[in-house]
Amino acid sequence: MRYLDSLVNITHRARHVQGVDHRLTEIYLLGNTKALAMDFMRSLPCVKRVIRVQEAYRVLGRHGQEDFPHQFEYNGVTFDQKSLHVFAGLCAVDTPEHVELMMKALQENGQVCTRMGAYKPRTSPYSFQGHGKDCLPYVFELAGKYGIRIIAMEVTHESHIEEIDKTLEDTGHPCGVLLQIGTRNTQNFELLKCVGRQDEYPVLIKRGFGITLNESLNAAEYLASEGNRRVIFALRGMKSNLGDPHRNFVDFSHVPVVHRLTRMPVCIDPSHSVGTRQKSPDGLMDVMHVTAQGVIAGANMVLVDFHPRPAKALVDGPQALLLDELPLFLEDVRIAREAYLKRVALFQPD
Numbered sequence: 001m002r003y004l005d006s007l008v009n010i011t012h013r014a015r016h017v018q019g020v021d022h023r024l025t026e027i028y029l030l031g032n033t034k035a036l037a038m039d040f041m042r043s044l045p046c047v048k049r050v051i052r053v054q055e056a057y058r059v060l061g062r063h064g065q066e067d068f069p070h071q072f073e074y075n076g077v078t079f080d081q082k083s084l085h086v087f088a089g090l091c092a093v094d095t096p097e098h099v100e101l102m103m104k105a106l107q108e109n110g111q112v113c114t115r116m117g118a119y120k121p122r123t124s125p126y127s128f129q130g131h132g133k134d135c136l137p138y139v140f141e142l143a144g145k146y147g148i149r150i151i152a153m154e155v156t157h158e159s160h161i162e163e164i165d166k167t168l169e170d171t172g173h174p175c176g177v178l179l180q181i182g183t184r185n186t187q188n189f190e191l192l193k194c195v196g197r198q199d200e201y202p203v204l205i206k207r208g209f210g211i212t213l214n215e216s217l218n219a220a221e222y223l224a225s226e227g228n229r230r231v232i233f234a235l236r237g238m239k240s241n242l243g244d245p246h247r248n249f250v251d252f253s254h255v256p257v258v259h260r261l262t263r264m265p266v267c268i269d270p271s272h273s274v275g276t277r278q279k280s281p282d283g284l285m286d287v288m289h290v291t292a293q294g295v296i297a298g299a300n301m302v303l304v305d306f307h308p309r310p311a312k313a314l315v316d317g318p319q320a321l322l323l324d325e326l327p328l329f330l331e332d333v334r335i336a337r338e339a340y341l342k343r344v345a346l347f348q349p350d
């Protein structure tokens with residue numbers, strides 16, 4: 001660090017990455033770095049590797065580091081490009097009773113993660129906007145009661161993070177929260193900066209539904225450039241008339257692409273992609289089919305809408321799966337995951 005301090009026209013920033021097995025310190029040099037000799041940098045004490053970053057995603061990008069996994073643990077759950085977690089839950093919190101039924105079903109099925117929308121960005125200003133901070137106390141307390149460790153929850157404003165902070169504090173931290181940036185806010189740069197500056201909560205950022213993949217990955221990089229590298233990238237379908245008959249055009253073939261371009265774990269959201277409960281003649285709902293397609297391509301997280309009484313849901317009832325479909329859904333995910341792992345083994349060099 002003393003040597004780096006002595007460099008003219010070059011500044012540096014260090015970030016610590018705590019993985020499950022080891023802790024890395026990454027030092028980013030900015031400025032006239034062309035003048036630096038790679039060999040010399042490599043010979044400095046404690047330096048394991050020197051990488052010249054040319055591509056766009058400086059922090060989250062892969063930069064050829066196949067053997068340097070980016071892994072993080074939050075509230076006892078580990079995220080990386082190898083793991084898989086299902087976050088089944090309510091699109092929007094409506095009543096304490098529905099939250100409790102949902103969480104009870106998750107516990108009965110061995111699940112420790114869920115989704116619960118409190119702040120809902122809606123197309124129409126007259127639609128239900130979510131219960132906001134009023135529902136947080138019972139949502140967090142019920143999570144604690146049913147052993148839920150992490151709730152994925154969208155925030156649309158900086159103040160929502162403070163409300164989450166305060167309620168977790170008041171309720172004695174019964175669970176953790178994965179802050180979600182919705183597709184409508186993927187390029188809300190000021191929100192991204194706020195969410196990136198805090199490091200209490202990891203972040204799930206959704207791909208923008210009408211922008212390029214590169215633009216969405218740069219949005220994720222905003223979070224990391226502000227300091228929060230615990231970022232998961234979610235595919236949730238793209239707006240396109242070609243998406244008919246689905247709500248959005250399913251883009252889960254991009255799971256391996258995001259794995260290749262970045263070090264982020266990749267989530268798929270089959271509910272907001274498909275948007276219906278329609279079934280094909282083989283008896284499987286489209287939501288199940290696309291989930292399997294994402295998982296067999298190596299997805300690391302599945303964010304999916306369930307509801308105990310979809311007819312009573314205030315948001316997105318028609319796409320929700322039923323609680324008694326949860327065991328089937330999880331078994332279907334397990335089958336696709338097993339197939340993915342077999343495929344990976346098949347292509348490993350001897």
Ligand code: PEP
Binds near residue numbers: 117154183184236272
């Ligand atoms: C959601 O997950 O509840 C949601 C609103 O998703 P999206 O931002 O992908 O539309």
Ligand code: MN
Binds near residue numbers: 091272315316
């Ligand atoms: Mn929804």
